[in-house]
Amino acid sequence: MVEPVATLAVETTPIPGLLVVRLPVHRDERGWFKENWQRAKMVALGLPDFGPVQNNMSFNASRGATRGIHTEPWDKLVSVATGRVFAAWVDMRDGASFGTTYSVEIDESVAVFVPRGVGNSYQALADGTVYSYLVNDHFVAGRTYPALHLADPTAAIPWPIPLDSPDVEISAKDRANPLLPDVTPLAPRRTLITGARGQLGRALARVFPGATLVDLDELDLTDEAALSAWPWEDYGVVLNAAAYTAVDRAEDDGRAAAWAANAAAPAALARIATARGLTLVHYSTDYVFDGSPVPGGHREDEPFAPLGVYGQTKAAGDLAVGTAPRHYVLRTSWVIGEGHNFVRTMARLAADGVDPSVVDDQVGRLTFTPELARATAHLLDTGAPYGTYNVTNSGEPRSWAAYARRVFELTGHDPARVSTVSTAEYGAGKDLSPRPLHSTLALDKLAGTGFVSTDADAALVAYLQG
Known part of the structure; x- marks a missing residue:
């Protein structure tokens, strides 16, 4: 008994x-x-x-x-x-x-x-x-x-x-x-990566080699019927790298698409994660802040104050994801990965003999996509407390112009060829979304989980040599 x-x-x-x-x-x-x-x-x-x-x-x-x-x-x-x-x-x-x-x-x-x-x-x-x-x-x-x-x-x-x-x-x-x-053993629940063909999605795919990779044509996150038909019971983690990132277009003809991808889709995933007990990892941006200078950088609990539609939609997505019990929001800035990006553009201009004018009053840190993917794996593997974490490469914050000069230098070109311009001067006569001037994110919370961030300059050297 x-x-x-x-x-x-x-x-x-x-x-x-x-x-x-x-x-x-x-x-x-x-x-x-x-x-x-x-x-x-x-x-x-x-x-x-x-x-x-x-x-x-x-x-x-x-x-x-x-x-x-x-x-x-x-x-x-x-x-x-x-x-x-x-x-x-x-x-x-x-x-x-x-x-x-x-x-x-x-x-x-x-x-x-x-x-x-x-x-x-x-x-x-x-x-x-x-x-x-x-x-x-x-x-x-x-x-x-x-x-x-x-x-x-x-x-x-x-x-x-x-x-x-x-x-x-x-x-x-x-x-x-x-x-x-x-008996065929029951396989562990799988990891799903959305936005798999984007810069971040490709980096995540290398760190999570057994993951299911989907993009809009395989799984439309804004389609309720498609979401309902997906076999969520086979999955334990969703890495949502899908986003609408055309910052300027979001102010005009891309407004609806931005709200759908950056706010409605994360909200739908949060509802599914809550119902299914999934862990939802979502990627955010410094654009949820207005870029006011903050000693030590913007912290995770700073109130939202987005300047434009892109930032507004991302802030809405962050709030929605936060309703899922098992969630990580990784907030980042100035992302550099495969394909078209600022560093590749500067390297090409240097090689083509073009002397660019680059803004010098926007300050932050570069974030290379392998760093974001590494931080994602770290948080999941260590079982870090759920919530929002800032993730960028570490080091002294720089302006876009300073990074441009560093790219010229590392590719064997005269950094003095890069001239500077203010954000206001650069945007004069152009239909551009407002940009935050101070994008530096504080990394203390992430460091408290045992993660050691890679210096942005060292990552830049490795990126250009790769």
């Missing part, structure tokens, strides 16, 4: 993530009462905040009814509403723990949290037993998932009532389940 407990307790098991919950049961002459799922208390003791959406029950008329071993791609909290079972689990996830087994007797005082990919089975030890599954995804009839034979010799589950006993009832389907050597 299960020993009763006076206070709620959570125990680990040999299967990673499989947790036994000891439940206080309050008894009197009428029967008993228990808190079968108590989010605040259980999460405080180490259970994941798994967001259940469906509760299933199975009634077992007679002692000896045996079910399993079934593996589904969702988390669940199992328990009994009445009766008693011997329950057993086998890790069916791809990895070092594949095949690990654990078993325990469950009555009304025990629940077990079963993570995605761990096979679940049980044997009723009393007539009229009701077994409960509280799950965080909706059951879909007709789908098949990995299963294991109840008598698998490798798992060697010690069933209290032998499986060949006449008292044991097993379905024909469960009798046909394969043995462990024939």
Whole structure:
């Protein structure tokens, strides 16, 4: 028999993530009462905040009814509403723990949290037993998932009532389940990269080599039907590198597109991430600020004050993403990656003998896309607290003109060929969006997670040599 407990307790098991919950049961002459799922208390003791959406029950008329071993791609909290079972689990996830087994007797005082990919089975030890599954995804009839034979010799589950006993009832389907050597392990949830063909998307793809790569033609984030049809159950992380970045056009004929891509799409992803328990990583910009000088640079908690439509749409996207429980907003500036960008333009002008005039009153730091991708992996791998982080390369902030001169110098050209112009002079007579003059972002919060930022000048040298 299960020993009763006076206070709620959570125990680990040999299967990673499989947790036994000891439940206080309050008894009197009428029967008993228990808190079968108590989010605040259980999460405080180490259970994941798994967001259940469906509760299933199975009634077992007679002692000896045996079910399993079934593996589904969702988390669940199992328990009994009445009766008693011997329950057993086998890790069916791809990895070092594949095949690990654990078993325990469950009555009304025990629940077990079963993570995605761990096979679940049980044997009723009393007539009229009701077994409960509280799950965080909706059951879909007709789908098949990995299963294991109840008598698998490798798992060697010690069933209290032998499986060949006449008292044991097993379905024909469960009798046909394969043995462990024939089971295809359940793969981990995947990573999805949106905007995969952009500068940042390509850098992320190199750091997350097994990710699914999509762009607008594969998954339109502004299309509700496309989002609804996507197999989100297969994913655990979304890296949203999709954005509308035509800053000047956003003030005019690109306004609707900017709001759709930078605000509505992140909001839709945030709703999906919340419902599915996904981790959503989103990339923001210094344009959410007005560029007023701030000692040490703009901090993550500085109030938004965008100057133009692009900044307004990005600020709206940041706010939407912040509603997802598991989110990272990586705010950056002056992004340099593959394809057309400021550094490539300056290098080409230098080689072509063109002497450019470059603004010298906008000050910030370059951010090379490998730095953004590296910071993304760091935050995910270390389990850093969710929230907003500034991410740029480090070093002394410079103006665009100073960076232009450095590009000329590093490519073997006279930096004096670069002349300077103010933002106001450069924009005279042009239909341009307002630019923030001070774009430097403080990096203290990111450094507090153990991330060491790469110096922007060193990254610039490596970029031009690559």
